[in-house]
Amino acid sequence: MRSATLRLLENDPPTLLSVATAVPKHRLDQGEVVAMAPRLFDRARSDIDRLMPVFDNAGIATRYSCVPMDWYLQPHGWRERNQLYLDNAVELLTEAAEKALADAGRTPKDIAAVVVASTTGIATPSLDALLLNRLGLPPTVQRLPIFGLGCAGGVLGLGHAVALARGLDHGDVLFLAVELCALTFRHGDLSKSNIVAAALFGDGASAMVIGRPGSEGVRFGPSGAHTWPDSLDVMGWHVEDDGLGVLFSRDIPSLVRSDLRPASDAFLQRIGLTHADLAGFVCHPGGVKVLDALEEAFDLAPGTMQDARDVLREHGNMSAVTVLFVLQRMLRRGLTGRHMMTALGPGFTAGFQLLEA
Structure with missing residues (x-):
């Protein structure tokens, strides 16, 4: 019962009016990543030779990256990485959000709240603030940035967005998620976890328009x-x-x-x-x-x-x-x-x- x-x-209940996705322009073929892997990791000091089957067994054919393949061959500092995160996260979220709004038959002025989940970079002002003018969201929009949920952020962040939608007396909720996982690859990290990440991680973004109670x-x-x-x-x-x-x-x-x-x-x-x-x-x-x-x-x-x-x-x-x-x-x-x-x-x-x- x-x-x-x-x-x-x-x-x-609140309803899902639309969902849209976006990926960056650089397409990584897994075969090309496999060929480059021995150059990414010092063969004398890492387990890359023993762990090479991870790339073939990952079940991945292609991925997308906000930087070209040769970027990963050089060391990069935190400041450079985070600026790339900010620039590309805003671009991808803008693309996904505009698609989702169009598919839902909504305009930015229909949005009463925006929730953003992301854990692969830091933004202060937060990504939702950076997008407010870019998307033309109302100045009264409620904003909820969520950091630290990692892979669970798509579901847990959605739950927070749905909860917000339940309490609205007007307007809809825009739920956004962006992760630039591939950008976190660190050239000098020879750990098994970093090798596995190099075989798995890709970049992407998604946007959902959640309708207030009563929506179809x-x-x-x-x-x-x-x-x-x-x-x-x-x-x-x-x-x-x-x-x-x-x-x-x-x-x-x-x-x-x-x-x-x-x-x-x-x-x-x-x-x-x-x-x-x-x-x-x-x-x-x-x-x-x-x-x-x-x-x-x-x-x-x-x-x-x-x-x-x-x-x-x-x-x-x-x-x-x-x-x-x-x-x-x-x-x-x-x-x-x-x-x-x-x-x-x-x-x-x-x-x-x-x-x-």
Whole structure:
């Protein structure tokens, strides 16, 4: 039986009016990255020779980067990296936001609040402030910049945007996410995590227009999160003099297999649902092994999450943005029924967001 809370939220929920995506102009072919990898890492001092199969087994054919391939062959400082982040993040978000507004049949003046999730650079004033004049948003717009959610930012940030939309008496919400993951590659970092990141990371942005209650479109249900105790070392960044150093635990796939299902069961139970009430899942594809683990955790046949695998193959891991690319692809294919969006990020945290088409 559905809880009274869920029935209340479903009476007049915020809706998804549109979703749009954008990628930078530099296309990285995985075969070219493989050929360049021995030049990126000192073969005498790193495990690059032993770890080369990571590039072939990543399930990635192409990715996009805001800088050309040869940029990665030289060291770069934090100031240069962050300026590239600011310039390219604003350009990509502008492109995605303009597409999303046009697709939704909205103008910037219709937006009452803007939420931006990003963890691959620092902006003060925040990215939403930088975009206010660029997009022509109203000076009264509510702004919520979110930093630090990493790969979970697409789902958790969306949950905050939906919550804002529920409380609006006028206007819609613009939810934006941008991650320039490839830009964080540090030439002098010989760690296994940096080698894995070099095989996985890509750049991209997404924009969604969320309609106030009463709007037509895919309906948003409740959202939730689960943070596991004593798990801060599973995923995140080390702030270094020359940029952000990536932190990956090799245990992430096993953690997904053993711990994600109980957390998602508990979330659904709180709102009066079970996994049997779901038509499917919209998941962040952190990597091939993580996708395999997700299918196991949710009792799905191997290869079921084909849209997530396709996004990973064509765009790589774009952190928070990736799950929004997956959602766009599933919507284009005619997604129907109640689905649960989920992503895992630093904390170590799982984010959940229900939607129904």
